[in-house]
Amino acid sequence: MSRLDIDTIFPIGEKNDAFAQYFVGQSYLAPLADLGMSVSNVTFEPGCRNNWHVHRASSGGGQILLATAGSGWYQAEGHEPVSLEPGTVVQVPAGTKHWHGAKADSWFTHIAIAVPGEDTTNEWLEPVTDDEYAALKASGGSA
Numbered sequence: 528m529s530r531l532d533i534d535t536i537f538p539i540g541e542k543n544d545a546f547a548q549y550f551v552g553q554s555y556l557a558p559l560a561d562l563g564m565s566v567s568n569v570t571f572e573p574g575c576r577n578n579w580h581v582h583r584a585s586s587g588g589g590q591i592l593l594a595t596a597g598s599g600w601y602q603a604e605g606h607e608p609v610s611l612e613p614g615t616v617v618q619v620p621a622g623t624k625h626w627h628g629a630k631a632d633s634w635f636t637h638i639a640i641a642v643p644g645e646d647t648t649n650e651w652l653e654p655v656t657d658d659e660y661a662a663l664k665a666s667g668g669s670a
Contacts, residue, residue, distance in 0.1 A: 533634040535596040537568040549578045549651045551660075552628075565641040571599065575635075576628025576660065579604070579652040587644025588621035592637045599635035600663055601627040608663050611635065621647075626655050630663075 533539070540557025543550065552575025560566040582590050592601065592611070599611040604624040609617065611627070619625055621644060629635035641647070 535636045539570045570636045571629035581650045584621040584644035585646040589642040590619040591640040592617040597635035598633040
């Protein structure tokens with residue numbers, strides 16, 4: 528499947544080279560809005576996922592993910608993975624260690640909204656290992 532095979536209503540954007548060190552596989556980034564908060568369309572090739580990370584804030588903050596095309600995964604540390612399909616909404620409170628990305632056999636696109644807060648930062652952590660990722664495919668994850 529090529530970049531053009533994913534049916535998304537938002538632009539796919541350019542290769543996400545600025546954050547490539549925090550991803551396994553290729554992602555694409557299309558900033559959509561920045562009026563007081565960051566709103567971006569993020570597209571993941573099959574098997575692409577970002578590293579574990581935490582959105583930090585002294586108050587407010589966090590992230591909202593709106594799945595718009597394809598099929599992906601979201602997982603918060605210590606919780607079962609969640610299957611992401613178009614229309615799935617995930618609210619990630621500040622301080623939650625998590626990752627998200629495409630399933631092994633599907634492109635995936637979501638809108639990522641950085642929730643406004645005070646003293647917001649993003650802490651990038653270790654990659655999701657191939658073994659951790661392969662276990663999702665074997666288990667089927669949560670629907």
